[in-house]
Amino acid sequence: MSLTTLTDYPVVAKDVRDNFPAPLIYIGWDDHLMFCAPVCLPLPAETPFGALQAEILGGVYGAHPDFAKIDWNTVTWLKSGQPFSPNQALSLAENGLGHKDVIRFKTPGLKGIGGSRA
């Protein structure tokens, strides 16, 4: 154990998958920092990736003036900072997304309010 302690004591990780009703997925929208940070959502593993795009993101990011302008055909995704090509028809789990994975999307041509990346 890397911890310097007087005696051993049981270490209980607080955020393992079993402690949540559904796996947590973190989502960020690049160049749109009006939303101050990426968000955290518990999403059932069987949620289709397409539903994330069609039903969930609007509720999260719809207040941004760029959101309605998104051309979803040009959107690209990153998972843990690496290029990621999700299959819209498959579930989050089938797309390889598990508990506490972080994904980001880029919307080409949209650079936030007044081009400020916010």
Added chain:
Amino acid sequence: MDAQVKKKKLGLKPRYQAMTRGLDWQTSYQDMDKVFPYDKYEGIKIHDWDKWEDPFRLTMDAYWKYQGEKEKKLYAVIDAFAQNSGQLGISDARYVNALKLFIQGVSPLEYCAHRGFAHAGRHFTGVGARVASQMQSIDELRHYQTQAHTISNYNKYFNGMHKSNHWFDRVWYLSVPKSFFEDAMTGGPFEFLIAVSFSFEYVLTNLLFVPFMSGAAHNGDMSTVTFGFSAQSDESRHMTLGIECIKFILEQDPANVAIVQRWIDKWFWRGYRLLSIVAMMQDYMLPKRVMSWKEAWEMYAESNGGALFKDLARYGIRPPKGWEDACEGKDHISHQAWNTFYNYNAAAPFHTWTPNAEEMEWLTEKYPDTFAKYYKPRFEYYGEQHKQGKRFYNTTLPMLCQTCQIPMVFHEPGDPGSICYRETDHQDVKYHFCSDHCKEIFTNEPEKYVQAWLPVHQIYQGNCFPEGTDPTVEGFDPLAAVLDYYEIEVGKDNFDFADSEDRKNFREWKGGVEEEVSP
């Protein structure tokens, strides 16, 4: 009758020796290591505790007399402030939100410091360190009390202060200061001193106290200025303890250097992240501003800190690893922090607002390279939206850094338009961080930080609803249940200043006169 022989009074130094250094003894019924179990386990080697210097040579009787006099003066000012309705003399009611932040997030740290120093004082075998820690422990308790007493006058007239202790243990952003101090208190006594006395009190405390106290003076809050002055003489003693303790530890054994360096790297960065709230207070929450966060950072950190680490180089200590990133952040963190609270003001018991035109100008001037380019457009947009009755509130919970517990709002160094994402795996679970430095703090001691009580995750685990809540009933509103659990009075403690009861009341008390407030 013989003339009575007058006892010779001891000089200051021998008197100090008699009243402190004679207080330790070697235990005989029990093994010393059993009585002082925390003295060695961190790996710090002390060969001669008598080399510990006590620069102030303060004894408890002198302490009592001196502090008693100071506090008599402080309470006279507090009384006069209350009797003269001093709260009406402040610049405008937005200022009170700086005090809310102080009583919610800073004063409880004084109490934590009181506990931490009491623990350290109990567990050092060296008597000089023990006396210094005990005295500081009492200082910290006094500071908590005087702050609570000073601010209680405001609590009679303004929202956002009535449950500050309850909030400290529950509300999302207050887990940042809370976890900071609990991290320090759960280290050993030597790490605690490096964390609090050196890294926080010596290196960073001016950045906390000076902005709050000069902010109070500029904004007509004389009672807060007075507790600041009362605490200031203690602070200088605490800072001296910080510098003396690090030099003492480093001189005792060469093997101590590497351990101390790792603590400096960790605690400088943790302290710096904690100060994000001070940065935003300084740049956004003072109607009459003192200096920008950037200017304060340049004065108190860059020039003073630079000289300090030059001085410590002879012990083999280098500047903390996060130093350059912290300096790069001076152009950004206040804006990023304010935007965060603007986003989540529905769940925070103080008010936020968009800066008015004159304030935008000041920010543009103080941050010529960054404000107009990255931050002003979003605040202008917020203002316009608010005017149309669409005040922006972010309704989705944020992703947090596992170490500092701040939402992941900080930028990739060198790229202000991108969020900095870092992650690692530990025992098949992913952990995320806002920076290389928070990640390194985690990877050095993962077992400690996997236990972190992250507010967002706790909400999703169902642990932040009032007892007896049934989240399965139809129409269950989780955010309302969380605010209920926080004991935030919705519509009074939270939301935008423009729509607040504080603003309305203050305007009435002042006969309808008000400074220019946006929108």
